[in-house]
Amino acid sequence: MKITKLNLSSFRNLKDVEFFPDEGINVIYGENGQGKTNIIEAIWLFTGFKSFRTRKNSEMIPYNEEKYEISMDYFSENREQNIKLSSDISKQETYKNGVKMVSPRSIIGEFFSVVFSPSHLNLIKGGPDEKRKFLDIAISQLKPSYARMLSDYVRSVKQRNALLKNFNDTSYEYDMLDCWDERISTLGGKITFERLKYVDELTESAIEIYDGISSGKEILSVKYNQVGREAKNEEKEITDALCDALKKSRENDIKNKFTSKGPHRDDFEVILNSKNIKNFGSQGQQRSAALSLKLAEASLIKKINDEQPVALLDDVMSELDTSRQDYILNKLKDWQVFISCCEPTQVLRMQSGKSFKVENGKIIF
Template sequence: MYVDNIRLINFRNYLNLNIELNKKLNIFVGNNAQGKTNLLESIYICANGKSYRTSKDRELINLQKSKGYIGLSLAKERFSKLIELKFERDVKKRIKVNKVEYNRVSELIGILNVVIFSPEDLRLVKEGPMERRAFLDGEISQIKPKYKYNLARYNKILMQRNNFLKNRLNSNFYNLLDVWDTQLSQVGSSIIIERVNFINKLAIISKDIHNKLTGGIEELDLKYLPSFDIDKLEIEEIQLKLKDMLQKNIEKDIQKGNTEYGPHRDDLDILINGISARTFGSQGQQRTAALSLKLAEVELIKNEIGEYPVLLLDDVFSELDLNRRKYLISTFKDIQTIITSTDDIDLTELKGIDKKVFYIRQGEVVLQEEG
């Protein structure tokens, strides 16, 4: 799949932009605060229905305007799609695909698949469990739309259970709590199984990529850290185990007003040569681990849906050493890649690769080189 055309009207600092992209490599060069990341953000929104930079849609609209628009033409192996999002201050955004209006953001998931890598992705390795759960949930949702539905359902049940824990006035408290526990364990077990399957597949691919990126010096491993022991359990057994943990922990949950067991407490351990990258890895090692995971994600999506996703690289290409850049360049021949950079990338490294090079200044985009 590839993005053929992107149209932006009053989106961030773009008042009226309409550009054709190359099927393979696209490079956008410009100083900071000129709109490079805004461009990548617009593509990401068309894939996920929301931004990765803000939870408030009104912030996507140009400050001087009341409405904004994103239009993206997507070409896939068997069909093409026009994805459109319209934004208006204090009004719910509207989503259309091929002029048909979608009522829910979840309907958009899976039409366009993207993988984004930016300097902020270091948080995936070095920050807390929430970052890694968000990574797992976002990526699994792209290839398994039902997972996103189950995740939303789980979070709703969890919120209701937590609210119920804080209010014990109901005379039928424990019987009603048992209802929440049954629902939570049913949906939670399906989330856990999907995460286990995803991590097992991702671990194999990322290990191979990391080995190549580091010249065989480092070995990357992934380990799922659930909130309770699930070793070799099937989904029905995990469901029973989770409900058992919830019921054994009821009094503590009541005291805290929170649910201590379930996939909302899980983590992913990223290991380099058997040692935690979060605790002991250097910044360079953490960056390489994050890059390995993102590139593994690209391959995993291809394996799952039969097509490569669009790869978005936000200001990271120039930070990589020659070996890592060469590895990235080797992927450009297979997938559409969109790179932003504050510096002119050494185009001699990209000789022979089909590409377009654009220059951005204050929301204006000029095609400088093609070939």
């Protein structure tokens, strides 16, 4: 998947920005507050019409204006295609190859990209819920049935919790608990199984990418933790282990009015040279690891869809040493990459690609 032309006619502080990216590396540089991240954010919107920075669509409308409008030509499925997005305060519209789509978010699945911004360091430094969210979004993208399963699971846990909240020790309530335990173990078993499978494949790619970034000096691994139960790998075993764990924790759950076991409590650890990187990794190592996970996510998208996602890397260069930066600038072959950075000397080390200077919402040629 390659973007051939971007037209950001009005978006945040960007005005009439039009450029033709390289099919390899594109470095977007400039001083703070000029519009670099805004360009990355605009490109990301084509993936699903949802920002990675804000939930509020209206924030992207330029100050004192009524709408934003962005358009992109890209090469996919062996032909040139176009997506145009526009939005005012109340409605979003999507056009694919000039035809208006039924729903603005039908765009999902047309254009693939992965974004890495400083906030994605939460993949390493953040709590378990942020890490689970990363897995859930990534798996749902590849397998829409997973998203449905997950929402059924979340609903079942909520209902079990509601039952625990007003528990009066009646036999009817115990029967109800049995029902929820069975439902939660069945759905939870499937979810954990999918997550384990995904983490396995992700790890395989991430190890390779991290090895490249660190020039073979450090070894990365990822471990999924089935919190509060024995680690199992097969769906049936996982389901049985969860069912057991729910039974064992029943008394406590009634006391605490909360379901304490299941994939909604799981976590994963990123390990570098046998130590948890969250506690022992340096800033550069943590950033390299988070980046490797994101790029590995892109490799898995490619495996399934046969299209290489575009990599959007916002501010990755700071905290990386020269050899790690060189890997990003020169070794991501076959990828179209957009990198934003402040320091233009980094640009000069590119062996190929294009660089664009952003100043006050415009690209300076």
